[in-house]
Amino acid sequence: MSVAGADPPDWPPLEEVEEILGYSFADKRWLEEALTHASFRRQQEEAAAAAAGTSGGGVSYERLEYMGDCVLNLIVSREQFFRYPDLMPGDLTRLRAANVDTEKLARAALNHGLHRYLRHRKPQLGDQIEAFVEEIAEYPVHSNGLVNAPKTLADIVESLIGAVFVDSHCSVDTVWKVFKRLLEPIVEKETLRVHPVTELYEMCQKRKLRLEFKGSWKQGIDVYVNDQLAGRGNYESKKEIAQNRAAKDALDNLGKIVLLLEDGEDDQIVD
Template sequence: MNGESLAEINPLIQQLGLFQENSRLLKQALAHRSYTHEAGGDSNERLEFLGDSVLSLVISEYLFMHYPQKPEGDLSKWRAYLVSTESLARLARKLGLGRYLLLGVGEDKSGGRERRSILADAMEALIAAIYLEYGWERVKTFILEQWEPLLALMEKYPLPIDPKTHLQELLQAKGSVPRYKLVRAEGPDHNRLYTIAVYNGNSFLGQGVGRSKKEAEQEAAEEALKDLE
């Protein structure tokens, strides 16, 4: 979507049920600094700063109110998991946020639409934009709706687990184990991008991209969990 008109985010607007075509806040939420360096305007970094705090407060309040029996230490671990880059990126992918990002040419060509940190930052910026445009109650509703699959994990696990461990446990319960396979490695040594697929036997479950094999495996596991959970 680099350089393209804002009208092309209409599917996202319809999906969210929020914003207008000419929303300045929405455009800013989707604008990575690589884009604004080339095209001018404001990037999503300030919105990301605000969105981080809004998200943390909504999640903290939810945990405090819904789990009075959990000690502070457990609540802190769950909050850290729920507001992590990993969780934010996972939910941004579920929204399909990557396709709507405004990226610089180089960032776009290097796989920025799938980069975990960029997706997570855009999700935080989107939260801030909703808060500024619609207020506390609407952004709270949005967050709790989007985070529902992750919050549901609290009913199954006493403490949060990473996607690879979660996938391992799900498949082991069915008498199997996940198998990870390197699909490709691209770019110079100092800026390598790995693509890894995960299988259950010969059945493809998901694929992930990351700056390390570990990160790509975690993302592949996240993708697999979308269909298995």
């Protein structure tokens, strides 16, 4: 099934993606499949419904994304396994997660303009990408849980990884060669940051401070340290992000909190 024939003129040719990747596909159908969203396929299928009764499976990117997710985990794990011979699985897992999470992959898609090649009929995608671009402007490398990355952007990177993998006769080395550059900067042991919620928990545990999150994430979350209001955060569409923003605010205030608690004052830290 050829999808290319139905492209409206505003979708640039898929061959440009081969230039971005520095990889030429032996079978271009993998490339096409990797850049076809289910919404696009559905429209195509409706148009062809009368003609054929064959199975429509495998022509949008979900299967390649599934394969690519697995391959990505392997190449990153392997790299770090050899780079850090003393690191145990707990640390290796955290390091891998930072290099394969949705925000990291969405940034890679954006940095290399891969999203421009996705064939889709998902009108809201443009707005989601625009909002993401605005949000990450504050965080040049990684926000660590403070922004909402569109999953579709990350999917594109995974599906392209899957496509290069199957097209290269399942060569893990080829995939690493192609995608290492696209995933730069790779998060290393030295540059790994934890999410603010985790950092705040650890900090309070160390100092034996009582930590509480209150409020609803739709209206806003308040962080209390030993019953002192220490930080506030909100994010309408995702609880985890609202919590991280509140924790980040509390961490920024932590110096003040500790001083206040030592003085035994009851003033609120956050106005």
